[in-house]
Amino acid sequence: MFKKILIANRGEIAVRIIKACQEMGIPSVAVYSEADRESLHVQLADEAVCIGSPPAIESYLDMDRIIKTAHETGTEAIHPGYGFLAENAEFARRCERENVVFIGPNSKALALVGDKVRSRQTMEKAGVPIIPGMKAIVKDLSELELEAQKIGYPVMIKASAGGGGKGMRIVYSLKELKSSLEAGMREAKSAFGDESVYLEKYIEEPRHVEFQALADNYGNIVHLFERECSIQRRHQKIVEETPSRALDPKLRASMGETAKKVIQVSGYNNAGTVEFLLDKDRNFYFLEVNARLQVEHPVTELTTGVDLVHQQILIASGEKIPFKQEEIHKRGHSIECRIYAEDPLNNFLPSSGKVLFLKEPKGPGVRHDCGIYSGCEVPIYYDPILAKVIVWAENREIACQRMLNALDDYVVLGIKTTIQFLKELIGHPQFRAGKTTTGFIKMYFDGWEEKKKTEENLKLALVASAFDSFNQTHARKVGEDVQKEVFSPWQSLGKWQLGGRK
Amino acid sequence: MEFEFLIDNTLHKISLEKKENIFVVSYGEKTFEADIRSISPNIISILIEGHSYQVYFARDKEKRSLSLEGQQFIVQEPLESRERFQKGEERSREDELTVKAPMPGKVIKIDVSEKEEVRKNQTLAIVEAMKMENEIKSTIEGYVKKIFVSVGDLVDSEKPLIELELKE
Numbered sequence: 001m002f003k004k005i006l007i008a009n010r011g012e013i014a015v016r017i018i019k020a021c022q023e024m025g026i027p028s029v030a031v032y033s034e035a036d037r038e039s040l041h042v043q044l045a046d047e048a049v050c051i052g053s054p055p056a057i058e059s060y061l062d063m064d065r066i067i068k069t070a071h072e073t074g075t076e077a078i079h080p081g082y083g084f085l086a087e088n089a090e091f092a093r094r095c096e097r098e099n100v101v102f103i104g105p106n107s108k109a110l111a112l113v114g115d116k117v118r119s120r121q122t123m124e125k126a127g128v129p130i131i132p133g134m135k136a137i138v139k140d141l142s143e144l145e146l147e148a149q150k151i152g153y154p155v156m157i158k159a160s161a162g163g164g165g166k167g168m169r170i171v172y173s174l175k176e177l178k179s180s181l182e183a184g185m186r187e188a189k190s191a192f193g194d195e196s197v198y199l200e201k202y203i204e205e206p207r208h209v210e211f212q213a214l215a216d217n218y219g220n221i222v223h224l225f226e227r228e229c230s231i232q233r234r235h236q237k238i239v240e241e242t243p244s245r246a247l248d249p250k251l252r253a254s255m256g257e258t259a260k261k262v263i264q265v266s267g268y269n270n271a272g273t274v275e276f277l278l279d280k281d282r283n284f285y286f287l288e289v290n291a292r293l294q295v296e297h298p299v300t301e302l303t304t305g306v307d308l309v310h311q312q313i314l315i316a317s318g319e320k321i322p323f324k325q326e327e328i329h330k331r332g333h334s335i336e337c338r339i340y341a342e343d344p345l346n347n348f349l350p351s352s353g354k355v356l357f358l359k360e361p362k363g364p365g366v367r368h369d370c371g372i373y374s375g376c377e378v379p380i381y382y383d384p385i386l387a388k389v390i391v392w393a394e395n396r397e398i399a400c401q402r403m404l405n406a407l408d409d410y411v412v413l414g415i416k417t418t419i420q421f422l423k424e425l426i427g428h429p430q431f432r433a434g435k436t437t438t439g440f441i442k443m444y445f446d447g448w449e450e451k452k453k454t455e456e457n458l459k460l461a462l463v464a465s466a467f468d469s470f471n472q473t474h475a476r477k478v479g480e481d482v483q484k485e486v487f488s489p490w491q492s493l494g495k496w497q498l499g500g501r502k
Numbered sequence: 503m504e505f506e507f508l509i510d511n512t513l514h515k516i517s518l519e520k521k522e523n524i525f526v527v528s529y530g531e532k533t534f535e536a537d538i539r540s541i542s543p544n545i546i547s548i549l550i551e552g553h554s555y556q557v558y559f560a561r562d563k564e565k566r567s568l569s570l571e572g573q574q575f576i577v578q579e580p581l582e583s584r585e586r587f588q589k590g591e592e593r594s595r596e597d598e599l600t601v602k603a604p605m606p607g608k609v610i611k612i613d614v615s616e617k618e619e620v621r622k623n624q625t626l627a628i629v630e631a632m633k634m635e636n637e638i639k640s641t642i643e644g645y646v647k648k649i650f651v652s653v654g655d656l657v658d659s660e661k662p663l664i665e666l667e668l669k670e
Contacts, residue, residue, distance in 0.1 A: 166633060190633065383632060383633055384634075413558060413567040413569060461570060462509075465507050466517075
């Protein structure tokens with residue numbers, strides 16, 4: 001087993017991985033930018049090294065610095081988390097060359113699945129169903145115009161190097177193509193350091209269904225069933241669940257076997273996710289392989305009982321997958337809600353700033369993967385994901401109710417979050433009925449407005465504020481009196497330190 | 503003791519008098535008794551006529567953030583905000599002509615130059631925050647009078663980016 005693991009990431013996922021390391025008795029090294037000195041992952045890791053200034057390109061994306069830090073700290077393996085360098089084949093190659101284990105797929109497979117165009121060709125050859133689209137990367141606008149014409153509008157612009165909705169745009173007509181392409185390429189460049197984009201047919205009203213796979217270094221491949229992630233805004237998932245209401249055992253088996261085939265023909269190892277679009281006639285199309293630990297991995301963990309981060313580390317260290325396909329069973333239903341620092345009332349604009357207070361949701365069957373705490377700053381430089389609430393229950397109905405209770409129990413003061421929006425989403429009759437497609441938010445929540453603040457709550461907010469002001473004034477008065485009349489050691493407590501001088 | 507607070511740009515008045523262990527609250531036409539306790543620095547418990555309410559509370563200088571049953575309130579003291587509040591009407595015209603950053607971020611593109619003619623909804627600049635690009639659009643038809651920022655600048659929310667001039 002590894003003597004030490006470096007986590008090349010931040011936020012909730014870095015915390016998640018550090019916890020897995022702790023459970024496995026492996027010391028962890030956090031890396032951080034100057035904006036993250038006080039972040040949770042820095043506090044929790046055994047060692048922490050500053051690797052540069054706040055912009056990701058000068059810190060979390062700086063391969064030289066990260067590999068150098070790995071050597072200097074005596075690290076044997078690097079876990080990249082998701083985002084940043086997680087799907088960067090060059091980074092994986094550098095790790096291989098520098099004798100540091102990259103906890104993820106081998107660089108060759110990563111290069112193949114990371115190149116969305118080449119992987120489509122490979123899959124098409126292997127008989128995996130794919131969406132009609134471009135087979136080669138072109139950067140010339142007139143050629144792209146021609147391609148879009150050939151595919152037929154609406155077309156989707158996608159970043160060749162990434163996922164997570166970054167760089168993605170739907171284009172309905174030739175008129176919009178140029179500006180959308182420019183914006184897509186810029187976003188791709190800033191998110192992944194590669195501006196290549198490609199076009200494909202946009203399938204309307206689909207469901208997004210993906211399969212979690214594990215592959216060890218000896219050719220053993222299993223899948224751990226599906227996750228449905230249709231609830232998206234800006235092509236970014238915000239609610240995920242398993243099992244999907246759209247699959248029956250037969251379709252599930254067929255998609256699962258296809259997912260394993262995708263992993264196999266890619267020469268892929270470690271944890272990976274095969275994404276499909278499922279149309280309303282239940283045809284499924286291969287989208288891409290997400291060559292990393294997914295944000296939504298916990299729903300699979302809760303229903304299968306398999307810890308995916310442990311498995312990633314074990315596989316990377318050369319272990320075989322300890323179970324066979326037929327030994328993997330799923331139980332009950334799990335839902336995840338992503339908590340973003342965004343203002344749902346204002347077009348989901350990011351909301352950075354200080355978290356004045358955090359109350360984490362708790363209770364039976366509630367898991368909270370979290371990267372923030374009361375008093376922390378949310379910087380403007382990185383992805384706005386703060387935390388994830390994941391629930392498990394014996395069926396979907398109870399899972400929905402449990403999620404609603406957990407969101408009710410969840411308080412973040414100081415910055416705007418998506419909590420209130422998620423509550424209404426989970427409570428929506430169409431969601432409760434399982435009628436989820438990728439157009440769900442646009443269809444039912446376009447121009448969403450928060451429920452009007454009740455008079456009762458307004459009154460209580462004023463009472464509480466007045467109470468606070470009353471106490472403040474009172475405390476000031478008492479403070480002045482005390483200072484005049486008696487000496488109190490508590491007046492100078494600020495200069496004292498519990499435990500004395502060390 | 504009388505208090506004035508601003509919530510969503512509306513001024514509210516409330517008074518609180520301590521009577522032994524409880525408070526007598528006057529709000530609007532009504533006067534009622536309330537048992538109010540600070541449970542922790544961030545939790546206030548209120549009992550009114552046997553009903554129990556839990557208020558989550560945090561203060562950042564003059565700005566209070568509260569959460570009740572998931573509803574969020576920003577409560578401000580009117581001292582400094584009052585000026586803005588009272589001058590509201592004359593400011594709105596000016597506001598429309600000054601294009602501001604919708605959130606803290608980084609200016610990554612400026613699409614116009616000074617004196618240039620702009621259409622309504624034309625993209626003026628792009629501000630990026632948390633890896634998302636946000637297009638800043640013109641709300642009027644007119645000219646670019648002044649540009650206050652350049653590409654690469656970090657801007658705060660509400661920071662003026664561009665000043666526009668109406669077409670005569």
